[in-house]
Amino acid sequence: MMKTIAEVISKSKSAAIFPHENADGDCLGSAFALKLILEQAGKNACVILEEPHPRTLGILYGAEESPPFPPDIAIAVDCGDLERLGSRAARFTAYAETVNIDHHPTNSNFARYNYVDPTAAATGELIYALAGYAGVPLTREIAHNLYAALSSDTGGFKYSNTTAKTHRLAAELIDYGIAHDKINEFLFDKNPFSKIQLMRDALNSFETYADGKLAVVSITAAQTLAAGASEEDAGGLIVLPRSLETAVASLCFRESSAFGAIRVSMRSNVIDVSEIARKFGGGGHVRASGCLLRMDLQSAKDAVVREVCRVLP
Numbered sequence: 001m002m003k004t005i006a007e008v009i010s011k012s013k014s015a016a017i018f019p020h021e022n023a024d025g026d027c028l029g030s031a032f033a034l035k036l037i038l039e040q041a042g043k044n045a046c047v048i049l050e051e052p053h054p055r056t057l058g059i060l061y062g063a064e065e066s067p068p069f070p071p072d073i074a075i076a077v078d079c080g081d082l083e084r085l086g087s088r089a090a091r092f093t094a095y096a097e098t099v100n101i102d103h104h105p106t107n108s109n110f111a112r113y114n115y116v117d118p119t120a121a122a123t124g125e126l127i128y129a130l131a132g133y134a135g136v137p138l139t140r141e142i143a144h145n146l147y148a149a150l151s152s153d154t155g156g157f158k159y160s161n162t163t164a165k166t167h168r169l170a171a172e173l174i175d176y177g178i179a180h181d182k183i184n185e186f187l188f189d190k191n192p193f194s195k196i197q198l199m200r201d202a203l204n205s206f207e208t209y210a211d212g213k214l215a216v217v218s219i220t221a222a223q224t225l226a227a228g229a230s231e232e233d234a235g236g237l238i239v240l241p242r243s244l245e246t247a248v249a250s251l252c253f254r255e256s257s258a259f260g261a262i263r264v265s266m267r268s269n270v271i272d273v274s275e276i277a278r279k280f281g282g283g284g285h286v287r288a289s290g291c292l293l294r295m296d297l298q299s300a301k302d303a304v305v306r307e308v309c310r311v312l313p
Helices: 002-010 025-039 054-059 082-094 125-133 142-151 164-174 180-189 193-206 219-225 271-281 297-311
Strands: 012-017 044-047 073-077 098-102 113-116 207-209 214-219 249-256 261-268 288-294
Touching: 002 073, 002 113, 002 125, 012 025, 012 082, 012 113, 025 054, 025 073, 025 125, 044 219, 054 142, 054 180, 073 082, 098 125, 113 193, 113 249, 125 142, 125 164, 142 164, 142 180, 164 180, 193 207, 193 214, 193 219, 207 297, 214 297, 219 249, 249 297, 261 297, 271 288, 271 297
Parallel strands: 012 044, 012 073, 073 098, 098 113, 214 249
Antiparallel strands: 207 214, 249 261, 261 288
């Protein structure tokens, strides 16, 4: 299918690339690497974002823009289902040719052409493969963006989805002369003050269940507003409950003023959290998933905590 997608893209003159809403490092790194790859192939390409000015763009080659041309193909990147495109979903489906490139096992195959490989550590691996199928040589800038994608979704190559293949690809990308140390420092070691304030509030909410096997934090919309923080700032707070040494599962609940709902992030090194996320209309990976619940914060916590505790060993 990747060969077919490469052929479909090769016939197009211009492309609009759609990352998922609240785009993370893998999603943005993959999207802007793909933009550069398409431009290397002589095509016009643009990335259409849901939220303006994501912080991660500060470490990538690329900029958000409105399409200065009429694209003839739409490509969704790292997006598990149509709903995750947010307000851009109808815009995506309006294209005659649509492509979906992703690595989430719960992907709904919502495009005309779908390439979903759950064995890939990051969607960045698939964009790298697409460049090979298309015969497009990498540049330092493309390698930079792909490395950011790879490092982001593997937690700096610490998560269990990291394979020998992942390390070999990372080594190849480093050979292009990228500043991998700066990329990782930006992704994992530096935070705006607004996020530091949210981390404080999340730690103050810290709860444990099942004799410490489940760790939970939560953030209200008022706390996000008071910190002057964005949805992106709140996106990485799951690392806090995950760090508890007795925890085999962790949850982060974020009240979203923009959506009037609760965003739930789930992580575990023991249970399949994608199964739990699916029960609540979400999805993702076996070890990392999430969902969006249209209920109040306490009700969301009660429902998800109960379901997780039911399957804990």
